[in-house]
Amino acid sequence: MENLIRIYNNELKQAFGVLILINIVDQILLSGSLLPNNQFLKIFYTISMLLFVFELFLRIGSEKKVTILTIIDAAVLVNYFLVGTFDLRVLRIFRAYSTFNQHNVLFPANTLLKTVYHQRFALLGSQIMVFSVLLIFSTLIHFIEKDVYPEAFGSIMSSMWFGITTLTTVGYGDITPITNLGKVLAALTMFLGIGMFALPAAILASAYYEEIQKRNFLISLETISKIPLFENLPVGAIGKINSKLHALLVPPHKTIISNGENSDAMYIIEFGAVEVELEKPVILSTGDYFGERGLLLNEKRNATISSKVETKLLKLNKNDLLELMSEHETLFKELAHSSATRSGNNK
Secondary structure: OHHHHHHHHHHHHHHHHHHHHHHHHHHHHHOOOOOOOOHHHHHHHHHHHHHHHHHHHHHHHHHOOOOHHHHHHHHHHHHHHHHOOOOOHHHHHHHHHHHOOOOOOHHHHHHHHHHHHHOHHHHHHHHHHHHHHHHHHHHHHHHHHOOOOHHHHOOHHHHHHHHHHHHOOOOOOOOOOOOHHHHHHHHHHHHHHHHHHHHHHHHHHHHHHHHHHHOOOOOOHHHHHOOOOOOOOOHHHHHHHHHHOEEEEEOOOOEEEOOOOOOOEEEEEEEOEEEEEOOOOEEEEOOOEEOHHHHHHOOOOOOEEEEOOOEEEEEEEHHHHHHHHHHOHHHHHHHHHHHHHHHHHHO
16 A cells, blocks of 8 residues: 555656646536537546545545545545536646646745635634724714615615725725715725735735745755754855755655665755654654765665655755765764764664
């Protein structure tokens, strides 16, 4: 089962992502008058849903938890096999976004979705404020206009339609206050609405910028100097290391190095966590590094290492590492000591 999950993470996941996108196209073609009765498309629909059931179990085994996307996927499958009222495959488009989250085009979109999720409580709080203002304004305009315009402002509920269009500054013009006091209140509410709806936009913009910076592939000297392996090196050496490191953003449960393969680089964890698959698995996190043993001893990898969560790695190729160690003896001592310590712990 573990081998099957590893194959799914490394090879099958993107194939299922493509299948999801093809299914959405299939749903579009089957709707309306395009190709409503095409038997081939209907057979493809059935086969795809059976494959998605298989994929659902693989993904749960891979992620070892139930996420919002997993619940949506399960709902689509339950609807197809047990309810069958609507074709809900379009809801799985977010699963496709998740599958191709490292693509240059979808990376910003996925980052935005993650930002919305992480800031959900702040956004909810701002919307509670908007609703409170809407309720107060609708109540006031109801008292002012109910006698002169009862059709639109006869109740607080009916006044809310005008309140929504005014707060959002849409102003459809189908309902307008008649009294002067009502017009003044509406004008003040429009100005207030501009500020109220700017609040969630500011929250998202700030959080989105921080998230993008966090995943920025540019490596700063400050970032390198904070890594324990390099903290005792001179500034000139850190500047040279900066030019040789390559940033990698690895999705969860992705194999980074495999047992038995050739050693060509070492990796430093900027953020995230990886699991070293030994007899007693070891978890490495921010500031840790791995892959140096094979380079120092010129031997093949002795363990498989995969990401536990989304992880940003700084990759240092073998030739660059050997060049740095020849120039800075302290770096060699640190790596040799770390490698010897880990070997002793693993025996």
